[in-house]
Amino acid sequence: MQQPTSGIPKRILMGPGPSNVHPRVLEAMARPTIGHLDPAFIDVMEEIKSLLRYVFRTENEVTFPVSGPGSAGMEMALVNVVEPGDKVIVCRNGVFGGRMLDIVERCGGKPVLVDEEWGRPVDPGKLEDTLKAHSDAAVVAFVHAETSTGALSDAQTLAGIAHRYGCLVVADTVTSLGGVPVHIDDWGIDVSYSGSQKCLSCPPGLSPITFNERAVEKIRHRKTRVQSWFLDLNLVISYWGKAARRTYHHTAPVNAMFGLREALLLIKEEGLENAWRRHRVNHLALCAGLEAMGLQLAVAPEHRIPSLNPVRIPEGVDDSRVRSRLLEEFNLEIGAGLGAMAGKIWRIGLMGYSSSRENVLYCLEALETVLAAEGAPVRKGEARKAAESIWNRDQG
Amino acid sequence: MQQPTSGIPKRILMGPGPSNVHPRVLEAMARPTIGHLDPAFIDVMEEIKSLLRYVFRTENEVTFPVSGPGSAGMEMALVNVVEPGDKVIVCRNGVFGGRMLDIVERCGGKPVLVDEEWGRPVDPGKLEDTLKAHSDAAVVAFVHAETSTGALSDAQTLAGIAHRYGCLVVADTVTSLGGVPVHIDDWGIDVSYSGSQKCLSCPPGLSPITFNERAVEKIRHRKTRVQSWFLDLNLVISYWGKAARRTYHHTAPVNAMFGLREALLLIKEEGLENAWRRHRVNHLALCAGLEAMGLQLAVAPEHRIPSLNPVRIPEGVDDSRVRSRLLEEFNLEIGAGLGAMAGKIWRIGLMGYSSSRENVLYCLEALETVLAAEGAPVRKGEARKAAESIWNRDQG
Numbered sequence: 001m002q003q004p005t006s007g008i009p010k011r012i013l014m015g016p017g018p019s020n021v022h023p024r025v026l027e028a029m030a031r032p033t034i035g036h037l038d039p040a041f042i043d044v045m046e047e048i049k050s051l052l053r054y055v056f057r058t059e060n061e062v063t064f065p066v067s068g069p070g071s072a073g074m075e076m077a078l079v080n081v082v083e084p085g086d087k088v089i090v091c092r093n094g095v096f097g098g099r100m101l102d103i104v105e106r107c108g109g110k111p112v113l114v115d116e117e118w119g120r121p122v123d124p125g126k127l128e129d130t131l132k133a134h135s136d137a138a139v140v141a142f143v144h145a146e147t148s149t150g151a152l153s154d155a156q157t158l159a160g161i162a163h164r165y166g167c168l169v170v171a172d173t174v175t176s177l178g179g180v181p182v183h184i185d186d187w188g189i190d191v192s193y194s195g196s197q198k199c200l201s202c203p204p205g206l207s208p209i210t211f212n213e214r215a216v217e218k219i220r221h222r223k224t225r226v227q228s229w230f231l232d233l234n235l236v237i238s239y240w241g242k243a244a245r246r247t248y249h250h251t252a253p254v255n256a257m258f259g260l261r262e263a264l265l266l267i268k269e270e271g272l273e274n275a276w277r278r279h280r281v282n283h284l285a286l287c288a289g290l291e292a293m294g295l296q297l298a299v300a301p302e303h304r305i306p307s308l309n310p311v312r313i314p315e316g317v318d319d320s321r322v323r324s325r326l327l328e329e330f331n332l333e334i335g336a337g338l339g340a341m342a343g344k345i346w347r348i349g350l351m352g353y354s355s356s357r358e359n360v361l362y363c364l365e366a367l368e369t370v371l372a373a374e375g376a377p378v379r380k381g382e383a384r385k386a387a388e389s390i391w392n393r394d395q396g
Numbered sequence: 397m398q399q400p401t402s403g404i405p406k407r408i409l410m411g412p413g414p415s416n417v418h419p420r421v422l423e424a425m426a427r428p429t430i431g432h433l434d435p436a437f438i439d440v441m442e443e444i445k446s447l448l449r450y451v452f453r454t455e456n457e458v459t460f461p462v463s464g465p466g467s468a469g470m471e472m473a474l475v476n477v478v479e480p481g482d483k484v485i486v487c488r489n490g491v492f493g494g495r496m497l498d499i500v501e502r503c504g505g506k507p508v509l510v511d512e513e514w515g516r517p518v519d520p521g522k523l524e525d526t527l528k529a530h531s532d533a534a535v536v537a538f539v540h541a542e543t544s545t546g547a548l549s550d551a552q553t554l555a556g557i558a559h560r561y562g563c564l565v566v567a568d569t570v571t572s573l574g575g576v577p578v579h580i581d582d583w584g585i586d587v588s589y590s591g592s593q594k595c596l597s598c599p600p601g602l603s604p605i606t607f608n609e610r611a612v613e614k615i616r617h618r619k620t621r622v623q624s625w626f627l628d629l630n631l632v633i634s635y636w637g638k639a640a641r642r643t644y645h646h647t648a649p650v651n652a653m654f655g656l657r658e659a660l661l662l663i664k665e666e667g668l669e670n671a672w673r674r675h676r677v678n679h680l681a682l683c684a685g686l687e688a689m690g691l692q693l694a695v696a697p698e699h700r701i702p703s704l705n706p707v708r709i710p711e712g713v714d715d716s717r718v719r720s721r722l723l724e725e726f727n728l729e730i731g732a733g734l735g736a737m738a739g740k741i742w743r744i745g746l747m748g749y750s751s752s753r754e755n756v757l758y759c760l761e762a763l764e765t766v767l768a769a770e771g772a773p774v775r776k777g778e779a780r781k782a783a784e785s786i787w788n789r790d791q792g
Contacts, residue, residue: 007439008654011430018650021429029651030426033417033599034407035729043403067601068464068626071646075626103625197647203429205463205601205649227623229499230464230471248734250467251593253601254414255425256652258404333431338644 011327012354014363015335016147016175016308018197018204019351021263025202028262029255036252042243044261045252049240051264052208055177055200055272056192058184062216064240065260066207066231067252070174070195073207075103076231077170077191078141080211080219084108086138089130089167091122091158094146095339096172104141107227112137118146118340119310121153121303124161131165140167145176147198148338150299150310150347152180156187163188168215174198177208178267179279179307179351190215196256199279199307201352202263205256263352279306281394282355285387286348289364292386293371294379298345307355309348310341314376319343322370330366360387407723408750410759411731412543412571412704414593414600415747417659421598424658425651432648438639440657441648445636447660448604451573451596451668452588454580458612460636461656462603462627463648466570466591469603471499472627473566473587474537476607476615480504482534485526485563487518487554490542491735492568500537503623508533514542514736515706517549517699520557527561536563541572543594544734546695546706546743548576552583559584564611570594573604574663575675575703575747586611592652595675595703597748598659601652659748675702677790678751681783682744685760688782689767690775694741703751705744706737710772715739718766726762756783 013020034041045064052063066073078100082088088109090101093116104111114130116122122142131137140162144155159169170191173182177192179199184192190212197204211219211233219226219233226232230250239249267275283306287297290311298310313319319336323346326332335347348363364383371378409416430437441460448459462469474496478484484505486497489512500507510526512518518538527533536558540551555565566587569578573588575595580588586608593600607615607629615622615629622628626646635645663671679702683693686707694706709715715732719742722728731743744759760779767774 007436008427008430009434009436010428011434013429013431015431015433017647018429018431021651026426026428026651030422031404032406032422033409033414033593034404035409035411035414036600037411038405038407038723038729040403040405068468069646069649072464072468072626075624099625106621106623106625195647197429203649203651204432204647205652225502227502228471229495229502230468250465251413251591251600253465253599253649253652255417255422255599255655256601256649259651327434333434 009331012332012359012362014349014354014359015333016347016349017195017351019201019349019354021201021203022266022353024266025259025262029203029259031255031258033254036254037248041254042246044257045240046243048257048261048264051261051268052210055264055267056184056210057182057186058210060184060210060212062237063210065257066193066209067250068207069204070193070207071099072231073193073195073209074099074172075228076209077193078103079107079228079231080226080233081139081168081170081191081215082107082109083222083224085110087112087134087136088139088141089114089127089134089137091127091142092116093120093122093149093151094118094143095148096143096146100141119149119151119299121151122158124154124157127158128161131161135165137165137167139170141170143172144182145180145305145308147175147308148341150305150308151303152305155189159188168218175305175308178275179355180305181276184210196260199352200263200267202260203256205253206260279350279355281390282350282357282360283309285390286350286360286363288390289360289383289387292379292382293364293368294377307349307351309350310345311348312345313343317371317374317376322374325370326366332363332366357391405727408728408755408758410745410750410755411729412743412745413591413747415597415745415750417597417599418662418749420662421655421658425599425655427651427654429650432650433644437650438642440653441636442639444653444657444660447657447664448606451660451663452580452606453578453582454606456580456606456608458633459606461653462589462605463646464603465600466589466603467495468627469589469591469605470495470568471624472605473589474499475503475624475627476622476629477535477564477566477587477611478503478505479618479620481506483508483530483532484535484537485510485523485530485533487523487538488512489516489518489545489547490514490539491544492539492542496537515545515547515695517547518554520550520553523554524557527557531561533561533563535566537566539568540578541576541701541704543571543704544737546701546704547699548701551585555584564614571701571704574671575751576701577672580606592656595748596659596663598656599652601649602656675746675751677786678746678753678756679705681786682746682756682759684786685756685779685783688775688778689760689764690773703745703747705746706741707744708741709739713767713770713772718770721766722762725766728759728762753787
């Protein structure tokens with residue numbers, strides 16, 4: 001293929017997303033555009049809805065991709081479910097819980113915070129205490145896998161508590177969907193949104209979302225209009241709902257949808273459980289390698305996200321210089337810390353197509369080389385063996 | 397290239413958008429994804445901003461693509477510029493003026509309508525009368541090229557009137573940008589948004605937008621927060637503003653941006669005035685052909701949009717049957733009527749890469765064939781000659 005955007009380097013993407021995209025997905029994106037109302041596009045839409053139900057583990061009829069990135073999905077979830085005056089319990093253990101809080105305020109909700117130290121999961125006990133004190137709460141919102149810290153919360157337990165207090169549950173699965181077990185129906189999550197560019201390994205720009213009947217009923221019976229026209233589920237559903245009754249709402253990003261379909265087909269071909277398992281074992285191998293090198297993970301083992309590994313930056317090491325060298329000398333992108341974690345951690349993603357044995361070894365090697373060159377006290381030659389012992393054990 | 401999304405037909409797109417996409421743009425979309433914070437992506441962003449200034453004919457610093465389709469751009473323009481309580485004059489001569497009204501209501505503006513018959517441009521006299529009666533108005537919003545009817549309004553005159561009454565001007569240039577003269581600075585338009593999938597001939601999903609200093613000042617000094625986190629210019633600008641100070645807001649759709657850059661480069665290579673001229677002459681040829689066939693255009697000649705041609709559906713002809721036959725037998729998409737125009741008109745787009753001599757002739761031939769087969773009273777064998785006489789005159 002010709003390379004019209006010459007000058008764009010080829011990167012190994014091991015940051016917090018986007019992840020690397022499978023060539024089949026890139027090829028699908030390059031198919032000639034067709035109309036968003038073309039009957040042939042209905043088939044694509046229906047297939048995407050069905051495949052999203054597969055990865056979300058849900059039977060929810062209302063499951064589709066928002067025509068915008070994950071933060072548009074977050075806003076869509078909250079502006080529809082939250083009515084002005086609704087009390088909303090927002091669990092905040094990182095940047096994205098804070099973003100939920102911001103959106104809840106902007107749409108007139110009355111937020112009550114359940115705060116947690118960054119790097120730790122949301123505490124179910126604190127949630128329960130808060131719900132006891134706020135029995136009029138209508139919604140509980142939390143982030144399943146906090147991309148800013150690398151901490152995984154127990155979504156099932158949190159959702160169970162929220163339901164005992166009669167709340168609707170909104171869960172952010174941006175960094176977990178496709179890479180970490182997510183069971184929307186079994187866990188009783190009422191609304192969840194994700195992003196295309198993490199463990200689904202599609203280019204960024206789409207946000208898969210799902211609403212169960214309970215959530216749809218609340219939205220259908222709102223007393224006030226949803227404040228966003230673009231994100232009003234009652235309007236969007238006229239386009240993404242039943243194929244036979246489909247009408248125009250906005251112009252869907254057709255080529256991005258071709259890509260998403262292909263990315264979801266790849267997950268289906270691998271098998272979702274196999275994808276989870278691959279993420280898990282590569283994560284364990286990376287962690288073993290990092291620790292063998294002398295680095296520390298910033299989250300306790302039982303709360304780690306298999307798709308995102310937060311590493312403490314060794315004292316005296318220049319954060320941005322190391323990341324620049326990895327990028328320039330190894331074409332390897334790892335993530336900086338975000339918000340309160342800036343300068344304290346690196347975030348090494350192993351998401352979707354990026355979660356491979358080759359990438360784990362490449363990253364360990366690159367990091368070891370650069371850290372040694374920067375004078376950091378790393379143990380050399382241990383990381384690879386430690387990682388391989390994990391894969392060998394996994395096969396044994 | 398492999399065709400992973402087999403089953404997707406190849407269409408000639410002559411509806412109201414998306415238009416056909418140049419192979420170079422499709423190839424650019426298929427380049428391996430890089431990070432949205434990668435230094436190499438800054439260059440892409442800066443180039444896109446510069447190229448958008450070229451097509452918008454503006455020096456506005458704040459010019460970038462919204463990470464969502466045109467309707468997200470409309471919402472971004474309005475929710476930023478309109479504060480709760482602001483009186484907003486909304487000119488409505490079609491579906492998209494109506495959508496502006498809806499968004500203004502949702503963000504707490506106090507709308508005052510300047511209504512016009514569908515198929516006619518906005519009446520400057522009516523706007524002036526309305527402004528006289530509402531001297532406290534803060535914003536005037538109108539659609540330059542109404543995609544639902546095919547009527548082109550006189551944006552320069554409307555903007556001039558609005559400014560005489562101290563209003564900010566928001567102009568929708570979704571269907572005009574790149575195909576019809578648009579002069580943001582010379583006409584004094586304060587805010588304008590467009591869509592990637594019309595005369596820019598990029599796949600749908602992005603909305604180029606521009607704010608001048610006056611608009612940015614109003615937004616900077618708002619008393620209330622913008623109701624949308626995702627579309628809050630004060631936040632988005634931290635990502636799309638000065639390259640040196642760029643920080644994370646949301647994850648931009650990287651591959652879509654590769655495509656947009658390539659699409660804009662194609663316009664630059666052709667020359668914007670040449671693109672306008674191409675749109676104009678192909679539009680005249682199509683109209684001549686349609687009229688020679690015995691069909692009627694639904695908008696008076698002086699108010700027609702060169703990129704979108706509304707044709708009255710001949711009496712007794714089955715609207716959807718004709719469009720289905722064009723799609724199935726000729727792989728040709730034309731647009732249905734929208735809203736009040738449903739069943740009354742077809743909308744034949746000649747947008748961007750779709751605006752070519754070959755497409756005009758192909759469409760005339762296909763329409764003549766299908767209409768004749770459907771028993772409509774079309775004059776046969778005249779359309780091609782009529783169209784060619786326009787091109788010959790243009791070359792003469």
